[in-house]
Amino acid sequence: MLVPKVFAVRDAMEAAIPLASDAQTQILAGDTAASAATVSELSAHVDEAREHTESPLWTMAEVLPVVGANLAAVRQTVAAVDELVTDAVAPATTLSLEALKPRDGRFDLAALQEAGAVVDTAAEAVASARATLDGIDRDGLIGQVTSAVDRLDTMLTKVEPMIGPAQTALQLLPPALGAEGPRNYLFLFQNNAESRGTGGNPAAIVLLHVADGEISIAQQASSDDFNNRRPEPIIPLDPGTEALYGDKIGRYMQDVMLTPDFTESADIMQAFWAESFGTPLDGVVSFDPVALSYLLQATGPVTLTTGDVLTGENAVPILLNEVYARFPDSEMQDAFFAAAAVSIFDVVSSGAGDLDALLAAFTRAIDEGRLMYVPTAAEEAEFIAGTRVSGIPPLDNAEQTMLGVYVNDITEGKLDYYVDLSVAASSDQCQVEGAPTFAATATLTNTLDPAAVAGLATYISPARFFPKGWVTTDLVLYGPVGAEFASATVDGQPVAVTALTHLDRPAVKITVMNQPGQTHTVTAVFTGDADEDYGPLTVQHTPMVRPTEVTIDTPGC
Secondary structure, eight states: OHHHHHHHHHHHHHHHHHHHHHHHHHHHTTOHHHHHHHHHHHHHHHHHHHHHHTSHHHHHHTTSTTHHHHHHHHHHHHHHHHHHIIIIIHHHTTOOGGGGSOBTTBOOHHHHHHHHHHHHHHHHHHHHHHHHHHTSOOTTOOHHHHHHHHHHHHHHHHHHHHHHHHHHHHHHHHHHTTTTSOEEEEEEEEEEEEEETTEEEEEEEEEEEEETTEEEEEEEEEGGGSOOSOSSOSSOOOHHHHHHHOGGGGTOGGGTTOSSOHHHHHHHHHHHHHHHTOOOOSEEEEEOHHHHHHHHHHHOOEEOTTSOEEOTTTHHHIIIIIHHHHOOSHHHHHHHHHHHHHHHHHHHHTTOSOHHHHHHHHHHHHHTTOOEEEESSHHHHHHHTTSGGGTOOOSSSSSOEEEEEEEEEOSSSSGGGGEEEEEEEEEOTTTOSSOOEEEEEEEEEEOOOGGGGGGOOTTTOOOSSSOTTOEEEEEEEEOOTTOEEEEEEETTEEOOOOOEEETTEEEEEEEEEEOTTOEEEEEEEEEOOTTOOOOOEEEEEOOOSSOOEEEEEOTTO
């Protein structure tokens, strides 16, 4: 009588597993009706399996040698799946992910809190299932039972990395959106046509006010609204930052983004804002026109009050290049950017666009360093710590060994619209027994056609400090945490350069001047510690106007 039960359980679980995958897909797609129907069918199969595994005959057989351990493992696995279906998958079918998007400039805080409650319950179910799974002794299990346990293990392994962050995010979002009182966020629009370490000159600024889920533009500002050319930095600077980038990072609002540490840039920017306007801030956000183009691909076109239509295809050339040819002075440019900001905000906050496409746009922007956020609330800062959105390069080499390549324009103008960057990183960390070597190679190309130089708008290339069309760049290359600088070359020729320590990393700054159509390649070599374990080699770099090609070579890894 036991054998038929075993086969019935096997058949029920084999039918259930694909349905669980289908339900997940339908939930993420927002198809509540389909997911509810799928979960109903899924539950029926799991209930059947559990009924068999909890029968007296099954329980008595669990004491038998060899067979008993396998039967117990099957029962525990079925119980864990049942708990996941009941407390995680089924409640998720009641959620409408579309309800989590803004509508007419307002987030539904009640929907967010409801989603938070569902995710909290799901997190408990996932943790319980993991505890059950870890309690199964897999030694001596037959192949079919091991396979079933492994399938559940794989399912949990996929879910676990997402459930914790989702739970924390849904806990933090309501207060961040003004559920416990109004919030003010400073939104910096970095201009990649005039490169700075984390993106570009933050000449366009918007103050966002959030109250009870409703978001509005409270104020707009430009670089002219701040006290620049001050004799001393507005706040004391990190000595390593000042040594590498000079004190202008704290004297000119346009230069606050020189450092790759966005948290320090945010602190300096908050000081400038407090001095000029005094509005208390709850966080600083950085975005750029390239990230905006990703967003517009999801939301669809935006019509500005000027009559211009911004799309995912034309936003970058209009905002980073054409505007300077159309409007000869900064006041007209600022007015255009202000109109663009309002129109874009209206479309994004309206909830337009497919949720999956919006999430993909934001994820891509974060991965490329185009979207960063520094909150003042400690719990929010702790939540994003160690992620790319925090704007802080990795603090050690454990999970990744990062090399940094950062571009700071010193030309004056908006010529970086024409500059391309490519990066090659290499290491022998998986081959040598002693101290490993790390090399970062950056290639900068001025793609401007020499024949087009004469027609450049004055604001794009004022030609006050360098010949018209020439691009001059302070290129800063960083080695791994705790490494030592070894050597540097420009176009293959050794150059004498002094390394400085910044963010616990060796950093070298090399000035590169590119005429129209010209390319220069800079390499910096660093030596690691023979006693340190280095994580996989990665690269972070300044987000440029066009994609940066990155190649990584780690033989033997």
